[in-house]
Amino acid sequence: MTRPALNQDRDDLLFERVAQIVADTFGRRSTIAAIYRKRSEYSSFYASEILSVQLDTGDELKMFLKNFGSYPDPKDAMEQRRNRELHVYRDILARASLGTAKYYGSVWDEPEGPFWLLLELVRGIAVRHCSFDYWVEAARWLGHMQGYFYQNSGLLQGHEFLIQHDGPFFRSARERAFRAVSQRSPDLGKRLAAALSPYDQSVELMMRQPKTLVHGAYRPAEILVDASERPARICPVDWEQAAIGSGFYDLAFLADGFKSPQLEQILDAYCTEAANCGLQVPDQGSAKHIVNCYRLHKTVTWLSQSFDRKFPEKDVMKLVSMAEKLAGLVLSNRTACVP
Structure with a gap:
């Protein structure tokens, strides 16, 4: 198994979380063959990436990663903003069928980070x-x-x-x-x-x-x-x-x-x-x-x-x-x- 786009340390946390998402989505027997990351064209204030997760079965899962720890200048109440969006996706929208992006998971380590929100990649x-x-x-x-x-x-x-x-x-x-x-x-x-x-x-x-x-x-x-x-x-x-x-x-x-x-x-x-x-x-x-x-x-x-x-x-x-x-x-x- 290779991880060509991932480094060690914090990225190991991301790999572990993605592996859990894959198991929940495709079943415990699914194995990650590779994970590729590229910057999203929709990156704005926060950096964001597209994760392409390739499985040994040939299946692929694409996710949108919003990185609340990467930004040009601080906003007011940044901690509250990031926590609010995490909770809305995880605790409110996930319980309704309204067409919003599916919440897959997060890598969240207070107080220093990382703060990565993992969502469905919506083509639109x-x-x-x-x-x-x-x-x-x-x-x-x-x-x-x-x-x-x-x-x-x-x-x-x-x-x-x-x-x-x-x-x-x-x-x-x-x-x-x-x-x-x-x-x-x-x-x-x-x-x-x-x-x-x-x-x-x-x-x-x-x-x-x-x-x-x-x-x-x-x-x-x-x-x-x-x-x-x-x-x-x-x-x-x-x-x-x-x-x-x-x-x-x-x-x-x-x-x-x-x-x-x-x-x-x-x-x-x-x-x-x-x-x-x-x-x-x-x-x-x-x-x-x-x-x-x-x-x-x-x-x-x-x-x-x-x-x-x-x-x-x-x-x-x-x-x-x-x-x-x-x-x-x-x-x-x-x-x-x-x-």
Whole structure:
């Protein structure tokens, strides 16, 4: 038996874990002939690899390895982020049949690492590169997933690693945004403070929504589509910011930038599927208003990071202007979207 791509020490831990996965998947008599590793083209902030496990039977198992110990610069709360994603895949998604990547296992050694998450290799492309029909399917999948966890809320109980989308979560973002913008420009800080007068009103509305599992960053870049399956498989990745809150938090990411009639198609796909799965949803006009509340919060969150991440001043000014427009919609209870 050869292991051409593996070294000693930490990689021995990986080999032992892969051997257990092979035994669980193919049976105890299966023997690993070779393991090959190559960097994944989907590596982003964290390094990731494709593992090709060849067996003496001729079978092959491919896995996606996400390496939480390899990154260019540290993020905030990195330990919580990596542990959250591990627990979501292992303890929550593995108990539901929703088309998410299968959890195979992990190599996890606190506090120094390694921190390797081993998942099914999903063949797909990001929905941002797909036609609009697949965006609608991504909205429908989201409604199905969140309806499922609303009806099976017991699967979310006892998981303290999930972020709570509560009052302190939303209001602290406003406070951080005001400090960050004021450090850059006191005048912009005053504009932002005036714009956010209806923010408490939006927080109350967001907190009144039914609670379910939230992906936390349901961006088009984080949603894979495998169009070779029928129906197409929708597979969100990167669950580091998973939370308990309203499904409209995720929908605001997906629907951002769309106008009529495409916006209505996305909202309708989500709301119809969520309602079919038992999640209480509002009428379309109210849904637009709620999505605008979450868009306002998302803009506030970006502003809260603007000083530490050294956003260019023109970008900060653009975000403050967007916050002003969205706050105006929230205040007037209008349902149109900001251009």
